[in-house]
Structure formats: structure tokens, C-alpha cells
Amino acid sequence: MPNNLKSPNDAAAQDEPILKVEGLVKRFGDTTVIKELSFEVQPGQVVVLVGPSGTGKSTFLRCVNGLEDIQGGKIIFEGEEVKARHSNITAIRRRIGMIFQNFNLYPHLTAVENVTLAPVKVLKESPESAKERAMELFRKVRLEHRATAYPGEMSGGEQQRVAIARALAMNPALMMFDEPTSALDPETVGDVLAVMEELAAEGRTMLVVTHEMAFADHVGDRMLFMDGGYVVEDGPPSELLNNPKNDRTRQFVNSVLKPEAAMKGTADSSEVPPNIAAR
Amino acid sequence: MILIEYGGALLRGLGITLWVSCLALILAAVVGALIGIARTSKFMSLRVAATAYTEFFRSLPTLVMLFFVFYGLTAAFNINLSPFVAATIALGLEGSALMSEVVRGGLQSVGKGQKEAALSSGMPVWQVELYVVWPQAIRVMLPPAVGVYVSTLKGSALASSIGFVELMQTGLLVRERVQNDYDGFTVLIAVAVIYTIVNYAISQAGAHIERKSNYAQ
Amino acid sequence: MYDFYLPDVYPYLHKLPAALWVTIEISILATLLSSIMGVFLAIMRRSDSKVLRGVSTTYVEVIRNMPLVVLLYLIFLGLPAFGIVFSGYVSGLIALTLNSAAFMTEIFRAGLIAVPSGQFEAAQSQGMSRVTVYRYVILPQVLRTSYAPYGNQVIGVVMGSSIMMIATIEEVTAWMYNTGAVTYRYFEVFVVAGIVYLIVCQMANVARIMIGKALFKSAAAGGKW
Ligand SMILES: Nc1ncnc2c1ncn2[C@@H]1O[C@H](COP(=O)(O)OP(=O)(O)OP(=O)(O)O)[C@@H](O)[C@H]1O
């Protein structure tokens, strides 16, 4: 299916949104995690998703990838409706790259094998060309020297960069990041963020859940603040960070940006580690 | 119906099966504990000997053990062992190899720190073992020990081949007695069902103990 | 004191290789067949269908708790009542396979459970089909965790193969019994048979370690993979 591959720039040429969420509802049993979610992501946009723990940010990303059933509304990716149990789901997943908090590298494969597995098995690329492309990607994430290492031999930051290379190898139209740096040692966070920044600069469409406010401010085109199952505020990151309109946004931003505020702040925002604002 | 006529006999067979596996388990526990302790000993020679014991008996089919004890020991020492005694010894030796693994695993599960803490509080070694190590180890040993019992109980069905009349052999004898092939089949099925239910119940009890001890920790 | 006299057994030693071959052959066959069954039953256990899960669970619980020899008698002596007659060899093979499959299922199931759900999700998120996910991502990991218990089960099959004797097949245990019965040298034949079983099991152990080293690279060193 190589003709299925579009470079991010081709996608940018189209005018319609790459991702459209209409009235999304997600329930686990009796608890409704996402009550109503509607927004669009335009090609080339970097959308940062923030919000207190447990508001359903991860759940939302999983819905977009068809890893969860949804109970209401629609998710439309590149004009196609995403349904967890529909036969087109694997085709949609190929076009969406997903980066997990715990990397989820395949432990039995080397870094380069991790990257080439899906291109070879799913896109039917030849092993040689897949490997060649993988090496290019490793240069991009600055890991050429670690290509033959196993995940167990790598630091968290290295593993996460391999995971990014693995996602890129599928040439996705949309990259989703679920707190890609929260499981990392502080000194390796910067390497991963630098790679992500480069991807944004290339014009890739990205949906990023993160608590790294400096990164969000610097790289994000747009920030969505989620709380209680809704998008409470949506706008440019600098706007939300410096001039929040909503009380809850203000509380959250304060708690993240000003650790001392979090100390005396509300209970629900205290779950955010206070040290992240420092960067 | 055939099962009403012979049900009593089968249940008596079950009783004997349970009894012989209980005795074998006791033998297995005693011997297995000694071997298991030896396997955690600080003396190399003891460890090697104990490991060899375990490996040896684990590499012998139950049937071989039964024949050996019933025919071999009888011939070698010129003694007369009843099928019952022979089955107990054979199953007990077989189980002792399994038990030694259980005991070793249990003892090793107790962290070094526990022992050192107890020793540093001035307890003599025997008290450390008795009051600190074993109480913790036994909790860990209990669930797999139930597994050894189930395995012994299943192995006891083979004692039918040295003529020991337990559940399996009772079933075979009843089957000989009944004329009808279908009745014969029914009897075999009944035997299978009895074994399965009893072992299932014991296994479940073991799983229950395991869950409880997991919560307790 | 008993006087140990091996020469009485010598005339019967020539039958031992054939008997040993039966033990090995049936063990290999039963291991292969039960491994295949075990893989399917373990995957069934994870299926979305309640029925498939129920079938697999029931199978494992029933077979696991039934003595192997009882299963053999059911097949060898019981089934002929319905006109279903298998030779002794086939009866023994079926019994061993059905029995071992229950244990294999448990081993593979434990291996499957040990694979973090993130592995399924990462692979799915790359658009791999279910078959591809299992084949290239999940099964290699299951293989690694299941490897040691699998080796034990293979030895369990060798041990279990001694019941073939009950189905009138001449394997090592039957050789021991029959030779003992004609020579009255029960102790000696036990020593011989015991050594044979010991060698078979130790060879299986060595094979397990060597294959494991080849499969998992530095597995023995507890390293990368
Ligand atoms: N499989 C599930 N079954 C039941 N409840 C779930 C499940 N997955 C998530 N939840 C619940 O849904 C809510 C949202 O979870 P989610 O992981 O999406 O939050 P989040 O916004 O990503 O939080 P965090 O910042 O901590 O990652 C939580 O209350 C969680 O307990």
C-alpha cells in the first residue's frame, strides 16, 4: 500500500481537518469519563492537550486509535469514521502514530527491528529498504549508535526516541503523544522534547498530552484544557497560560506553573508534579 | 442402575485413595523437608547430594517407583511389603522430590534481611529458624504443597498396577464383574468424575489458601 | 545382604534400545501435538467469546484433575463399548496428548498474561492485524516466559509415557517390568531403567538449555533478551 503514504506536506495541502471529533462520549461502565468532546485538528497543527489527572486525556487518544469503544458521537480521521470494531481500523491505525508513556517497545527485538517490524509486515516494505529508512530515522532521533541495542539495554529517553522512530516509520498523518516524558528521568526529558520540537518544525500534525508547559507554550499552536469530561478552554497556549479565561484553567495553570500555589491550591490539581514548571 | 449397585464400593475405593495419598504426603513432607533444608545448606556436599536426590526421583516415572518398591525392594531385602505399604513408600518418595523443591522455594523466599535482623537481635539460630524463618516460609509452601498432594493423589491411581485396590483398581474390578460394555464404560466414567471432582476441590482449596496468604502479606 | 547380579539381565538388554525408542518417539509426538493444542486453547482462553473461554477453562480443569491413567483406561478400555477401538499405541498417544495439552494451555496462558497490555496496544496502534500482532510481537514474548515451564512439561510427558505399558506397549517401564518378571532381578532392572530415564531427562535438560541459549541470546545471563 505504498501509494497510501502521504507526506505531512501533502496532508497540509488539503483544506479539511485531519481529525474531527463530534460530541464524543466515553463511558466505562457507569462512569462517564468523556461527557462531550468536539474539536477539529487542521493539518500541520500541533495541538497540546492538558488537564488534571483522570480527566480522560489518555482515554481520548485511545479512542482516536480505536483501542476503546465509544458510546456516543463521532471521531472522523481523514474523512473516515473511526470505529473500534470496524474492519477499516487497522488501515486507520497505520496512518496514526502513537507514542506511549511507557514506550511499549517490543523487548524481544532490537531497536532497529522494533522500527522495521510494522513497515515490513504491514506495509510490505522490503526488509532492506525498511532498514535503510530506519537508519535514517535513527539519525533524526540521534540514536544511530544504538540501533542494534535491545530495549532492556537503553535508557528511558533512548527508548522513547526509538518509539518515536517506530511511529515515524509508518509515515503517519497524525502523531499522538501520551505524556511521552512523564516516565523519564529528568536528564533525558530534554532529548525527547528536542526531537518532538523538530517534528513540529517539519510541519507534522501532532496531538500531544503533556504536563511540560514550557514545551507546550513554545511548540504548540493550540492548547486544549480538559476537565471533568469537557474541553473547558481552547486557544493559543500563551493565551491559556498567561491569560486564562476560565477559573479552572487558571487554577490548573497556577498549580503547574507556580508550585507554591499548588501547595495551598485545590486538591484536584495537587496531583500534578510541581517540578515540571521549572523547565 | 449400575452405579447404585457399586457406588458404595467406589466410594470405599476413594477412601483408600485419599488415605494412602495422605500417608504418602506425610512421608513426602518429612523426607522432602530434610532434603529441602539440605538444598539450602551452606555445605556444598550436602547441597549436591540433595540436588541429586531430587533430580533422580523427579526423573523416575511413578510406575517405575511402584514396581521398584513392590518387587525390587521385596526381592532385595527379602521382606514382604503389602501393596498398600509399597504404594505409600513409592508415592512418598516420589512426592519427597517435589516437596523438597517446595521447601527450598519457601525457605529461599524469606529474605536474608529477616534472618540477619533476627540474628542481630541475639536469637540463637534455632530460634531464628523456628520463630522467624519457618513461619514465613510455611505460608509460601502451603499452596504448592497442596499441588503436591493433588499430584500424589493422581499418582496413586497407578498403584492399581501393583494390585492395590484403591479407587482405580476398584473401578477396574467392578468393570470386570459387569457383563455389559456400556456399564463398564459408565463405571470408568464414574471413576474419572470422582477423581476430577475431588482433585478440583482440593486444588480450589489450595488456590483459596494462596489468595488468603497473598492478601495477608 | 542382597547380592547384586547384573549379568542375569544381559540377555534382555538388546530389547532396551527399541523400548527406549518407543519412549522417546511417543514423548516427542505427544509433546508436539499437545503444544499445538495448548496454543489454541490458550488463545481461546483470551477470546471475547464466553463459549470459547468456557470450553477452554473446562477442558483444562477437567483434564488437569484427572489422573493420566484414568484417561488412558477410558480411551483404551472404555471407548470400545461404542465401537471406537484404538490400538494400544494410539490410545496411549491420545491420552498423553490430551493430558499434556491441559498443562501446556496453562503454561502458555501464564505466558500470555505476562505480556503487558501495552504490547498489544503498541502493535495495534501500528495497524498490525491480530494475526501479525500475535505472530511477531506476542508469541515471541510468550515463548520466552513459557520456555522453562515448557521444558519441565516435556519431562512430564516422558514420565507420563510410562503408562504406555498399561496399553501393552513395550517401552522402558514395560521392559523393566517384563525383564524383572522373567529374571526375578527386579532390583537390577530398576537400576538399569532408572539410569535410562535419568539420561533421557538430563539430555532433555541439556537440550533445553542449549536451545534456550540459541533462541534468547543472552537469556542465561539474564541479559537483554
Ligand atoms: N479500562 C478502564 N476501565 C475503567 N475505568 C477506566 C479505564 N481506563 C480509564 N479509566 C478511568 O477513566 C478516567 C480517565 O482516565 P485517563 O487515563 O484517560 O486519564 P488521564 O487524563 O490520561 O489522566 P493522567 O493525567 O493521570 O494520565 C480515570 O478516572 C480512569 O480511572
Ligand SMILES: [Mg+2]
Ligand atoms: Mg493519561
